[in-house]
Amino acid sequence: MSSSSPAIRYPSSVGKVSSEIRYLFVRGLKQSMRPTAAMLPSLFMPAFFFIINSAAFAALTKLPGFSSGSYLVFYAPVALLMAIFFSSGDAGIDLVVDITSGYLDKLMIAPIHHISIVIGKLLAVGLRAAVQTSIVMAIILLAGGRMATGFTGFLIILLLGALFGMAWSAIGMSIALLTRNQRATQSSFILFFPFTFITTSQLPLNLLHGWYRTAVQINPVTYVLEALRSLTSVGWQWDVIGRGFVVALVTGVVTISWAMTSFRRSYP
Amino acid sequence: MVSSIIEVLDLVRRYGEVTAVDGISFSVAEGDFFGFLGPNGAGKTTTMRILATLLKKTSGAVRVAGFDVEREPDGVRRAIGFAMQDVSLDSLASGYENLQLLGVLYGLTPRQARARAEELVEMVGLGKVADRWVNSYSGGMRRRLDLAGTLMHHPRLLFLDEPTQGLDPQARRTIWDYLRRLNAEGTTVFLTTHHMEEADILCRNLAFIEHGKIVQQGTPVELKAEMGGDLITLQFQPDVAMAPVERALISALGQDTSVQVLGHSDVHVSGEPLRNYEHDPYAQRVMPDADSIVRSPLSADGRQITLCARHAAALAPRLIRELDAIQVAPLSLSISQPSLEDVFVKLVGRSIMDDDSQLVKGRDPFVEGRR
Numbered sequence: 001m002s003s004s005s006p007a008i009r010y011p012s013s014v015g016k017v018s019s020e021i022r023y024l025f026v027r028g029l030k031q032s033m034r035p036t037a038a039m040l041p042s043l044f045m046p047a048f049f050f051i052i053n054s055a056a057f058a059a060l061t062k063l064p065g066f067s068s069g070s071y072l073v074f075y076a077p078v079a080l081l082m083a084i085f086f087s088s089g090d091a092g093i094d095l096v097v098d099i100t101s102g103y104l105d106k107l108m109i110a111p112i113h114h115i116s117i118v119i120g121k122l123l124a125v126g127l128r129a130a131v132q133t134s135i136v137m138a139i140i141l142l143a144g145g146r147m148a149t150g151f152t153g154f155l156i157i158l159l160l161g162a163l164f165g166m167a168w169s170a171i172g173m174s175i176a177l178l179t180r181n182q183r184a185t186q187s188s189f190i191l192f193f194p195f196t197f198i199t200t201s202q203l204p205l206n207l208l209h210g211w212y213r214t215a216v217q218i219n220p221v222t223y224v225l226e227a228l229r230s231l232t233s234v235g236w237q238w239d240v241i242g243r244g245f246v247v248a249l250v251t252g253v254v255t256i257s258w259a260m261t262s263f264r265r266s267y268p
Numbered sequence: 269m270v271s272s273i274i275e276v277l278d279l280v281r282r283y284g285e286v287t288a289v290d291g292i293s294f295s296v297a298e299g300d301f302f303g304f305l306g307p308n309g310a311g312k313t314t315t316m317r318i319l320a321t322l323l324k325k326t327s328g329a330v331r332v333a334g335f336d337v338e339r340e341p342d343g344v345r346r347a348i349g350f351a352m353q354d355v356s357l358d359s360l361a362s363g364y365e366n367l368q369l370l371g372v373l374y375g376l377t378p379r380q381a382r383a384r385a386e387e388l389v390e391m392v393g394l395g396k397v398a399d400r401w402v403n404s405y406s407g408g409m410r411r412r413l414d415l416a417g418t419l420m421h422h423p424r425l426l427f428l429d430e431p432t433q434g435l436d437p438q439a440r441r442t443i444w445d446y447l448r449r450l451n452a453e454g455t456t457v458f459l460t461t462h463h464m465e466e467a468d469i470l471c472r473n474l475a476f477i478e479h480g481k482i483v484q485q486g487t488p489v490e491l492k493a494e495m496g497g498d499l500i501t502l503q504f505q506p507d508v509a510m511a512p513v514e515r516a517l518i519s520a521l522g523q524d525t526s527v528q529v530l531g532h533s534d535v536h537v538s539g540e541p542l543r544n545y546e547h548d549p550y551a552q553r554v555m556p557d558a559d560s561i562v563r564s565p566l567s568a569d570g571r572q573i574t575l576c577a578r579h580a581a582a583l584a585p586r587l588i589r590e591l592d593a594i595q596v597a598p599l600s601l602s603i604s605q606p607s608l609e610d611v612f613v614k615l616v617g618r619s620i621m622d623d624d625s626q627l628v629k630g631r632d633p634f635v636e637g638r639r
Binding site: 020030101105108109110112 | 350361370
């Protein structure tokens with residue numbers, strides 16, 4: 001029944017960790033992109049909001065102080081932001097399925113570094129975010145949008161999308177680890193609404209007033225959105241783009257640390 | 269002398285106020301087929317998860333495959349495979365993908381992992397479907413694939429938590445065949461089950477666990493010898509009044525220390541309680557010189573009496589004569605060897621199938637899915 005045991009190699013730490021991450025990354029990618037049809041809603045939503053809102057609010061550009069001549073061009077980065085949110089929002093659900101099915105236990109008793117499990121999953125989320133961002137970018141261009149910073153800017157958008165996607169996914173993963181409950185994890189989806197809409201998604205900052213303006217300025221997502229807007233619609237504003245990356249990075253450090261802490265707490 | 273692959277000394281695991289594992293000690297020899305038996309919530313799974321490095325112990329010493337489970341978990345992990353109670357597979361991946369991932373995580377090269385996966389899917393009879401996504405598999409097929417996954421790295425020790433739960437009899441027998449073959453080839457198997465027939469058929473050594481304590485250990489033959497004889501089961505027509513029958517038998521056999529009345533008719537059915545059933549309707553001492561031995565009534569209407577006797581064949585005609593004297597004819601009389609279930613009931617006072625898991629669920633955070 002069984003052949004003689006092959007020589008199982010246990011290579012040095014660095015090589016071992018990198019191959020573990022690679023295998024778990026591929027597994028995470030398959031898990032999050034199968035079946036392909038299940039990805040459609042997460043593409044449909046950004047495309048839907050983009051097409052509907054850019055048509056519905058087209059007249060807003062006539063407001064005094066509105067800097068962009070086309071609302072479609074102004075609104076395009078919101079569609080990209082939604083693509084990032086929707087692609088990374090499933091990570092918590094995937095993880096809670098692994099927890100409740102016992103699959104995570106199976107990984108935990110494999111002789112691997114546990115950090116590889118988290119990093120592999122995060123990288124898979126990052127790539128999926130970049131892929132979905134590309135698809136939504138194509139839809140934007142087909143609908144008459146533009147790419148103000150060209151192909152280089154597009155690559156930077158993918159990088160920012162992957163980075164912020166990983167940061168956002170870590171929230172769902174933390175909730176999955178802390179609650180081990182699918183409904184609780186799924187409910188983290190509602191965070192999408194305030195973080196997306198209490199931003200400069202509808203109007204530029206100079207047209208916002210009062211508490212709403214303050215809330216928009218506090219919301220870190222505003223800075224990621226502005227960086228995306230600079231890259232798609234305005235042009236190279238290095239300070240805006242840099243701020244977006246710093247905010248995405250800091251958010252990532254906070255949320256991923258939370259996920260790692262939750263992981264260690266759940267699996268001491 | 270055969271060395272021990274599992275050594276457990278005074279193992280304790282508490283969840284807050286609840287002690288799930290209460291100071292157990294045991295060892296398992298390399299090559300053994302060891303069964304850990306007990307009802308739901310007895311501490312089986314908790315113990316197994318500690319042995320498999322998935323759960324921290326509260327106190328005690330545990331060595332598996334020569335490694336301390338908490339100080340050297342990687343050594344333990346390389347030596348073991350663990351088929352958990354719930355099959356855990358990537359359902360949106362093929363059988364091969366599932367196995368190959370486990371193989372490479374255990375240090376096989378992708379080529380070795382593919383070769384091993386091909387060998388194992390043939391072994392478990394899934395060669396024709398191994399390229400399909402697992403979500404198209406039946407429960408039995410998933411269980412077999414899950415078992416194959418635990419074998420990818422040729423573990424020395426295989427942990428199986430209720431490996432045939434929910435399977436039909438044929439699928440169950442298929443799994444039993446694999447396990448016997450694996451064990452014959454040298455893999456030590458540690459099995460938890462509350463399926464007594466499974467334990468009897470497969471295991472060379474057994475431990476009964478109840479409320480976190482080991483209540484008895486031994487081979488199936490040794491454990492059954494605890495009963496002190498064979499079982500005689502008498503069944504009666506539904507219209508027979510059981511109280512006089514019990515009185516007649518107990519008075520006739522009351523001085524015979526080689527006979528023990530194990531189970532009896534359901535008093536609620538016969539309507540006339542013979543004894544005080546305040547604490548346990550089945551755990552009654554019915555003979556002055558015998559241990560309290562109990563057995564759940566097997567017939568739904570309770571028209572049944574079970575006795576344990578050292579000379580069952582010789583006793584049978586005497587029972588018929590006693591019944592004849594009160595003008596009762598039994599529907600049937602059968603003599604059988606005691607099962608492990610009978611031994612468990614004798615030791616613990618209730619059936620292993622009595623499901624008190626609801627009670628335990630409220631107390632045991634692990635059962636609720638928390639660790």
